[in-house]
Amino acid sequence: MNKLNYQEQFDFAKNLIGQKITKVEYYLEQSDINYTEQPNKYGHSLLNGITISTDNMIFTLRNGFCENYGLKMEKGKVSEFEFIEEQKSPKAVNWNILNEKIMECKIYWMKIPWHDSIGFYPQEIKLETDNNSVIISSIEILNGELDEVFTDEILVIESQNSIKELSLGEYGIEKYGRLFFENAKQIAEKTGYNKT
Numbered sequence: 001m002n003k004l005n006y007q008e009q010f011d012f013a014k015n016l017i018g019q020k021i022t023k024v025e026y027y028l029e030q031s032d033i034n035y036t037e038q039p040n041k042y043g044h045s046l047l048n049g050i051t052i053s054t055d056n057m058i059f060t061l062r063n064g065f066c067e068n069y070g071l072k073m074e075k076g077k078v079s080e081f082e083f084i085e086e087q088k089s090p091k092a093v094n095w096n097i098l099n100e101k102i103m104e105c106k107i108y109w110m111k112i113p114w115h116d117s118i119g120f121y122p123q124e125i126k127l128e129t130d131n132n133s134v135i136i137s138s139i140e141i142l143n144g145e146l147d148e149v150f151t152d153e154i155l156v157i158e159s160q161n162s163i164k165e166l167s168l169g170e171y172g173i174e175k176y177g178r179l180f181f182e183n184a185k186q187i188a189e190k191t192g193y194n195k196t
Helices: 006-016 160-165 184-191
Strands: 021-028 044-046 050-054 058-063 071-075 089-093 104-111 120-128 133-137 154-157
Touching (some): 006 071, 006 120, 006 184, 058 154, 071 120, 133 160
Antiparallel strands (some): 044 154, 058 071, 133 154
16 A cells, blocks of 8 residues: 555645745765766666755655655655665755746656555656756666666656656656646545545
8 A cells, every 4th residue: 555645745746836946966976977876868867865955945855665656755855764875975966947936846646556556656746947847757767778667766857858758747648657636636536545
């Protein structure tokens, strides 16, 4: 059973609208070039979550995998929720939406793949401003290529062309079974199970 509280994630996404992201930090080793742990042509492939600062809070966007499946947003720094290897340290990253007002925070869901599980997990979270967007996905890059849909890692992509190429977010609705819900009530109606 997924331990994720759907309503909390919808509320979190709603509260981000109108805020500006002022700082983004990844946890990386000194040898990680171009702010990624797995070199690739798409974006930043990371094992640990991301610490994000806005006008009035600090929050984490991470892949909970075993505890809640898929992505999760929660207040606090990554180091409060995940074990960080000693050789890693926080590195500031310059996203294309930095210091721009967030106009939309969209969550794209997928059905939990285990046979006896009920519900959905956040496969992608997309942050949009008037001019740019960033999508964070619960997928893995291995040897420079996309590996699996359901993993314990995350991929951060700023390029709209790469988002389309990989069929993430809205581009994965028809091809890969992504689902978009306006609220937790719609998920409950879809599953017959109220996880709020």
